[in-house]
Amino acid sequence: MEKNLREIAEIVGGELAGDGEIKISGLSNISMAQAGDLIFAVPPHIDEAKNSKAAAVLIPLNVQDFPKPAIKVADPRAAFAKLLQFFMPKLEIPKGISPKAHLGNGVKIADDATIMPFAVVDSGAEIKSGAIIYPHVYIGQHAVIGEDTIVYSSASVREFCKIGKRCIIHSSAVIGADGFGFTTANGVHTKIPQVGNVVIEDDVEIGAHVGIDRATMGSTIIGHGTKIDNLVHIAHNCKIGANCLIVAQTGISGSTTVGDNVTFGGQVGTVGHITIGGNSVYAARSGISKNMPEGFFGCGFPIQSHSDWLRHQAALKKVPDLIEKVRKLEQLLNQERKDGESQSNTDC
Numbered sequence: 001m002e003k004n005l006r007e008i009a010e011i012v013g014g015e016l017a018g019d020g021e022i023k024i025s026g027l028s029n030i031s032m033a034q035a036g037d038l039i040f041a042v043p044p045h046i047d048e049a050k051n052s053k054a055a056a057v058l059i060p061l062n063v064q065d066f067p068k069p070a071i072k073v074a075d076p077r078a079a080f081a082k083l084l085q086f087f088m089p090k091l092e093i094p095k096g097i098s099p100k101a102h103l104g105n106g107v108k109i110a111d112d113a114t115i116m117p118f119a120v121v122d123s124g125a126e127i128k129s130g131a132i133i134y135p136h137v138y139i140g141q142h143a144v145i146g147e148d149t150i151v152y153s154s155a156s157v158r159e160f161c162k163i164g165k166r167c168i169i170h171s172s173a174v175i176g177a178d179g180f181g182f183t184t185a186n187g188v189h190t191k192i193p194q195v196g197n198v199v200i201e202d203d204v205e206i207g208a209h210v211g212i213d214r215a216t217m218g219s220t221i222i223g224h225g226t227k228i229d230n231l232v233h234i235a236h237n238c239k240i241g242a243n244c245l246i247v248a249q250t251g252i253s254g255s256t257t258v259g260d261n262v263t264f265g266g267q268v269g270t271v272g273h274i275t276i277g278g279n280s281v282y283a284a285r286s287g288i289s290k291n292m293p294e295g296f297f298g299c300g301f302p303i304q305s306h307s308d309w310l311r312h313q314a315a316l317k318k319v320p321d322l323i324e325k326v327r328k329l330e331q332l333l334n335q336e337r338k339d340g341e342s343q344s345n346t347d348c
Helices: 005-012 046-050 076-087 306-347
Strands: 015-017 037-040 056-060 070-073 174-177 182-185 188-191 197-200 211-213 219-222 297-299
Touching: 005 015, 005 070, 005 076, 037 076, 046 056, 056 076, 070 076, 174 197, 197 211, 211 219, 297 306
Parallel strands: 037 056, 056 070, 174 211, 197 219
Antiparallel strands: 015 070, 182 188
């Protein structure tokens, strides 16, 4: 695809600065840009963009005297993301059901849904309008896949689970595996039946190799608009709020309730049966072991406020010097004690 810069400015609703007739044939990042490419730049990368090979740059509204042709927008990242939809190659996905797919008894599949070869849609499942089921996907009995949802290869949506509209489930994710529940008597672990399900609300994206366990009873719930990175585990009976961001290798223990707009950095872990307030951020590798308030910025283990964590880290850097000072003081005290003992013996 090729468009001139003026057309692109109209697409993103931006302010054109420079030659609007130059041709843009692709999108790139700053370091790899070539002639004909459009890139975006935000501080502190504005000077780097000036010296790039790119034909034009998406920049913030407040940038002045930019030497290259540019489009000024309020949010260059968001504008660039919108343009990716225009420039990325379109996949050819024929509508309909492949004769190589397996359909169970009593399935309901919308006329404009797509079921690719070797997918399995088990008995009683429902695939709604515009949904796309890739090869080697398993849709369990009585599961529901909502409108315009995409389920990529080798993912599993187990029995009775419900997926909302416009969701994306990436390869090898497992929605609705049994929760980790056992009783133990005389050293023997006995499985507790996990008879609930998972409910994924609208506009959720679930990364590759994510595990979201079904509830023991009731539902494990993922709120609308939440985005989950690869290799995340969400245990049984959790309730995750709307518009959360959950980064790779995070583990959320069973029956944890998370408010809206919570961000978990990579490798965050929680204990179970706690409530984590909304509008909060937890830095990578935080360990959350208690109920947390709204609007909290947390770090470390045990969890503490970011400001406290910074003070503690600054103090830790001083520990080696403090240890050395204590050693020297001990040496001085020992020497003074020896000198005092010698003087005492001399006086005698």
